[in-house]
Amino acid sequence: AQSVTQLDSHVSVSEGTPVLLRCNYSSSYSPSLFWYVQHPNKGLQLLLKYTSAATLVKGINGFEAEFKKSETSFHLTKPSAHMSDAAEYFCVVTSPNTGNQFYFGTGTSLTVIP
């Protein structure tokens, strides 16, 4: 079985400070992991993905995530938050043994305080 847990439903940071959005996954097979961002009333935009290559993945807009198999984690980070980063973030896991179905986390709402 596969699942994703996003540990924080809301995260609030000051502009210019680091961002950490936590994601833990459960997968019985080699997973692929994704982070998506969703701005209000918009679709999902892919930030980055892990597909069994380098464990440290760099994405768009300065975001990166590290795949840690021992901790079953794929936390999203950014060194310095920008006001435009305020949005909803979703962690997603998939793997071939479940037909590559996407399993979504419940989302983390990021607020950036000026």
Added chain:
Amino acid sequence: GAVVSQHPSRVICKSGTSVKIECRSLDFQATTMFWYRQFPKQSLMLMATSNEGSKATYEQGVEKDKFLINHASLTLSTLTVTSAHPEDSSFYICSARPADSYEQYFGPGTRLTVT
């Protein structure tokens, strides 16, 4: 590349009418398309998976007679909400997956409001 469009982006309809939402893959062929529903401040809920030329597979609890899905070509899938009611108001998002790929590419979503 890998652009998915949805039309319309917003629709308001009266209770009891039907509304059709289109999902198109603009620059690739999608053998599989997915329809999701998203309630306010919640995650995406998979409604159904459609493969080109065959019947859609619906998730448990999703009424197939209410949410009609057609995937007649490799670039187009449609979701028709039949006899819509206010509780069907939601944000509907489609995604498309190319052959020999596990990635899904998401459309921008359609906001349905039933009055």
